[in-house]
Amino acid sequence: MPETFEPKIVAFFCNWCTYLAADLAGTSRIKYAPNTRVVRVMCSGRVDPQFILDAFAKGADGVLIGGCHPGDCHYQEGNYKALRRFVLLKRLVKQMGIEEARLRLEWISAAEGERVKTVVNDMVEKLRVLGPRVPVRQKEVA
């Protein structure tokens, strides 16, 4: 690659915790890697595995899901459902040859602006090492 590879991460952030944390990082002027593209949902429980696989299929180098800490979900239990799906999806994604670092679930509360920075920067670093995810459909038959 001629220039440094900049991974593109599609991030599904829950409105009440992680999205607010990302806003807090902003109001605190905390600087972090500009590689995320946030899709706001009300709850991490809204994140359908179809969205995650669609993002990978369309070329996302990484997918990050951000929700409230266990026990803190604004809607009581949505994040637990997200966790259950994530554990299974992780195994599927591994069978499909997608490296583990590309799919990540993080619990980030509304007060953790600093954590948004650490998580995003860490994920970007790991993805830089892995390189771009080339959607395999490109290598298919005509």
Next chain:
Amino acid sequence: MKPKVAFYWCASCGGCEEAVVDLDEKILDVANAVDIVFWPVALDFKEHDVEAMPDGSILASFINGAIRNSDQLKMAKLLRAKSQVVVAFGVCAQLGGIPGLANLSDAKGIFAEVFADGVAPVRFYKDNGHSLSLPEFFDTVVALDRVIDVDYYVPGCPPTPKIIGDALGVLLGSTLPPKGTVLAPDQALCEQCPRKDTRPEKLLLKEFKRVHQVVADQQTCLLAQGLACLGPGTRAGCEAMCPRGNMPCTGCFGPTSRVRDFGAKALSSLASIIDSDDEGEIARVLDALPDPAGTFYRYSLPSSLLGRRRME
């Protein structure tokens, strides 16, 4: 003049052909109503016979099987040119089917697995002035609509006699449904399942079981018994044939029209009802489903969002 129809099989097991035969005496009605101009498994027409036909002269071609080599690709394109309507017959043609599981590997990997060390197929071979050729074996299996325009889909592995009969009725009827319609109800299987009322309203599972581990009760909802029944995510139409045979649904009728990726939705719903909030416990419960790709994409891997495994 009777309308002309053709049947062809691509990467398939032959079950869809048998399904047509399975229409029993109804097959005679079919044979009376139409002129079958191409059916390799049953009749002696050749490729060049098809090539000789004018374009669009076949009313409908029923193509089953997935596309996994260059010969199938060629025949699919040929039949498309010669037909007014192409029906993807069976889930292999609709979604890629069981042959689609080859997408967890590639040509090289498959040959290494199937043939002995050092033995690999050669595409072109010359011997004594004669040339032999084999079709190109693609790395990736795809569903029929990836390579040609498909008008209708008849789902199933194989489609049931009733579904075939319904589909034929629709196609021979006065108004054709919109192009791209799947000729089966657009609801999930639970609607037709005799065990539906026995599923508790709030079902949460502490265990999954596999079919060899338990003798399922004949009346109770199979999912409620811990078997990974995919009926809730699978299109209805088969009248719950497998549950009636005391086996959980494996999803051969594919998704409803509202779902883009069958496996993703199926795994979402099954994972969501695991009765635990602890990551370790959830993982332990899921150990009972050791092959998520095989379980959730048994019939639909090629047409899933990812399509195939990314090889190293």
Next chain:
Amino acid sequence: MSKANGDIRIGVYVCHCGTNISAVVDVKSLAAYGATLPNVVVSREYKYLCSDPGQDLIRQDIAERKLNRVVVASCSPHLHEQTFRNALATGGLNPFFLQMVNIREQDSWVTEDKQAATRKARDLVRAAARRVAWNESLERDRIPIHPAVMVVGGGIAGIHAALTLANSGKHVYLVEREPTIGGHMAQFDKTFPTLDCAACILTPKMSAVKSHKNITLWTYSEVTQVDGYVGNFKVKVRRWPRYIKEDLCSGCLECLKACVYKEAKFPDDFNVGLAKRKPIYISFPQAVPQVPVIDPETCIQFKSGKCKKTCIDACGERHAISLQMEEKTEEVEVGNIILATGSQPFDARRIPYYGYGVYPNVYTALEVERLVNASGPTAGEVVLRDGRTPKTVGIVHCVGSRDENTNRWCSRVCCMYSLKLAHLIKEHTGADIFNFYIDIRTPGKGFEEFYQKLLNERVHFVRGRVAEVTDWALDPTEEDKLVIRVEDTLAGIVRRIPVDMVVLATGLEPQADAEQVRRLFNISCASGGFFLERHPKLAPVSTFTDGIFLAGCCQGPKDIPDTVAQAGAAAAEALALIDAGFVETEPNAAYVMEEVCSGCKTCVAMCPFTAIEFLQEERKARINQAKCKGCGTCVAACPSGSIYQHLFEDRQIFEEIEGILTNA
């Protein structure tokens, strides 16, 4: 279901936000880029879109260019989604045809690389333009507001909020877990800067609470369960048994005198352990309600069953004492809840090198408040534990505040109360007082003047954070004293200052059970552990849960004037809702497409709000639109894709993903 049929006409608006966005993101090129996107008919940039002229710009375009979709790329939707939705509504377009793009909090403010920031903004604007085409026209529902309010916490914040609401004619349930209201303020002697007697200004309010016909006062009680939502909360309150009937007790306190324990033996919480109480006790003489409590852990009758029960005899014909009393749970309906649960003082034992709990003459500020108070354990005499009057006193500021090892924040009140205690101790004892400070923070009205007064009283101020309190004497002047070791940063030397008494100005921190309490009410905590306000400037008493408000130190350390102001503000917020009569919902409920639902019941297990019921006759699921909170968990779980969520439809989200990843 939405239909991207007919003509989609999108207007894209990029805000400079002064220079907040434009200094980093190339807003001009972004607006130009917006114009190239499919279905966009106009794309502009403007300095302050949220201002009136900014909104007029959008309204004008809606009228003149016949826009039916609007994308606004600016600050976080948490700040101005409502503003721009209103702009659409007043411009004649359904407010939900708006899609906001966050290019400030999540872009220009967090990125230094201008090109990367602009690229990010482009991706997000492109995604929003695709998504907004699938937005649909939605209407808000109205939820009626029950007029009663619950105030949790009976300190000065809770008391003021309750009185304000009660005076306006609303019914208030004031719940307090101690046996009396009054909170920490009741423990203070005088309040800064006016040196008003705390009890004198507090007790009339406490009394007003007791006698107000609109206030139901439940002390010795705590909230155990909260269900429902704004306008319709159902709250369960557990009332611990006092073993004395409130409606029969006359407050004569004869039972206390008559108790078989002639001497008080048990630690008295109100006096911070400096005094003792009997098993039957009242927190302080002006307690409201004026009804004692029997502590079953220490009362002989409860422990052995063999007491003479002289208390019951003393009560006589009133028969107010009832040892068979049981705990009771009340359940009430209220429309709003105000949390005024306060803070707790920092535990000075966490800083062992200050010697609290090790040397008997190291005190916390709250303990000293009780000492100087005329109704305290020493009747207002400032005496050490060995009975001596101190001749030198050192007051250590910032104990458990501004400290990386314990709490990082400034507790806001300690400088002022340290000055106050310096004044009071000097007044009571004539002692030589040293204040050891990092900064002297006296921002409030009259505060600086108070500081000047102290300087005139010859109180010594040493600028330096105390390193250690030790009793290890290095020379005879330090014998039998506590030595404060500190770097005097203004003089530039390390000093050893021997004192008789050390007072630790302990900071404020969240209550020990703040985490449990906030979960009970479904609100969040901020990073220090205090309850999180919706916006620090624009909504300091609201939370992210509609109908739940904050007042006082539970939201962050503050003094009494600010606490009372906040309590009034919280009451006003509640009143605004009650008087409006309704609150409008965010129309993001999920709904089952009943024609295609197969009745698999997967969704029923997903909803913690029991909003999904299974209809036995039709054998399908149905979602109650009023109960649905819009989390979308059932939507993601439905295996046949038969549940849709307004505002967050699958199709809309897929379009966003597509927009982000396809380089158009």
